[in-house]
Every structure is written in C-alpha cells, then in structure tokens.
Amino acid sequence: MEKYKVIFISISLLILSFSYPQYMEIDIGYNKALSELEKYSDDGFSIRVSYSNNIRLSDFFRWQASFQYISFYSNNYTDTFVMGSGNDGPEIDVTNSENGYILQGGLRFTPELGLFKDKGIFKPYIATLIGLGYFNETTVYEDPDNWEWTMGNDDDGWQLDDIEHQQFNFIYSIEFGSNLNFQKWNDYGLDIGVRYNMIPSIKSSNGSTLDDTEAGVEGMLNNMGNNINADYMTYYIGVTIPMNAFDGNDSKNKLVSADIMSY
Secondary structure, three states: OHHHHHHHHHHHHHHHHHHOOOEEEEEEEEEEEOEEEOOOOOOEEEEEEEEEEEOOOOOOEEEEEEEEEEEEEEEEEEEEEEOOOOOEEEEEEEEEEEEEEEEEEEEEEOOOOOOOOOOOOEEEEEEEEEEEEEEEEEEEEEOOOOOHHHOOOOOOOOEEEEEEEEEEEEEEEEEEEEEEEEHHHOOEEEEEEEEEEEOOOOOEEEEEOOOOOOOHHHHHHHHHHHHOOOOEEEEEEEEEEEHHHHOOOOOOOEEEEOOOOOO
16 A cells, blocks of 8 residues: 555655646545446545646636545454464454546636636636546555564564556546635635546446435535436545745746545
C-alpha cells in the first residue's frame, strides 16, 4: 500500500507545482455505485485532485487535469501462520481492500466573473473529462510483533503486499459544482459538487441498484446518474485556498483545484 501512497503524493505535488500561485480546493467526498457491479461496488471514501487553467484568458472555458482516488472498502483481521511442526505460528495483521485510481483531462466551463457578475463570488461549473482508471484488490500482511526471522532480514518487522486482482479501464466523467469565494477573506471560500464516472467496459447488470422514484435532491442526482448510465457518483465538499495570496498575483484567469473527497 505504501507505493500507492507515494504515487498519490507525487501526483499531488506535481499538480501543485504547476498551480502555484493559483487557487487550491481541498475536498472530501463520498463515492457510491449506481450499478450492480461484479467488483469495486462498495460505497466509500474518495479523494480528488484537479488543476484547471483558462484557455487564452477566456472568461468561461478552462482546460482541466484531474486525479481521483476511491477507497471502496478495507477489511482488517488477524490471522496466524502454520509452522512446519503443525503448530500455530505468530499472529499477523491482514488488510484486504479494493481501491481505484483515476487520471483524466478535459474541459471545464465556469463564469470567471461569477454567475451574476458578482466579482467571482459564486462560480458554478461543469466539466467533462476522459482518461484511464486503475482498479485493484490487495491483501496486505503485516507483522505486529517484529518476528524478524520470518522474512529472513534484520528489519523491525515486515510487510507483504499481494495483488489479488487488477484492471485498467477507459473512463469518462462529468462534474457539476460551484466555487463560493469570499473577497473579504482574500478569496478563500468553499467548493461543493457532484461527479459521475462512466466506464464503458465494466460489467454491470441491466438495472440500477437505486430507486428511480427516490425523492429529494439526492433522488434527483441519483436519477440523473441513472439516465446517463453512470457507474459511480461522488458527492464532495471542501475549502478553496487562493495560493496567490502569498505573492499578490492576480488570480482572475487561472484556477487550481486540488479536491479531496469522503462523506
């Protein structure tokens, strides 16, 4: 699991290195499956990091790059080795989990001056993205008691990662959301939205797991996901941080989104 953390941190730092001194949005969100899937169908935590920048100083269009991490589930339990003598060996901690990593690029539409020309206070947006996703199921074995001899090394304990299943998929996504920036707080603000992920090659049932008659805002969002044949939907909310506050540069024409998502 450590290598995936390194990949995530590296991509995040790379995106942020391009973004300074623009805006950063940090979101946490909740991901849910809208179809009956054979694997990677549990609802869970999600993290999203995205970067966007105006096209030729446009007041409405930006190009956008995005990374999303999804933790579908994580199950922890304790197991034991069976020794050559037939006796139980040392206890080990076992973690079985399913995860998704999505990297995409696309186009984002948002009124840079704000929906009501309110100097950028309320900026709704819609983005369309395409890219690749890597999904895997892993089992991690860890020694909590530092049985060094088990792995034949001098380290304090050991860890073993076993990839049970993995797959790459073409993915396209649609995002709807809004930035709410407060000028009296130097444009610090909020970000809120919903993201739909569609995977053409994924195996799913013909029907949806959701009730088409569900009422309220959530029902409307669920039904919209069903209508566009979305496999996953993510709600997210976060904080907008203007990086230009550190050097005084004008941020009108550029925006960075580093969105981190869980319910």
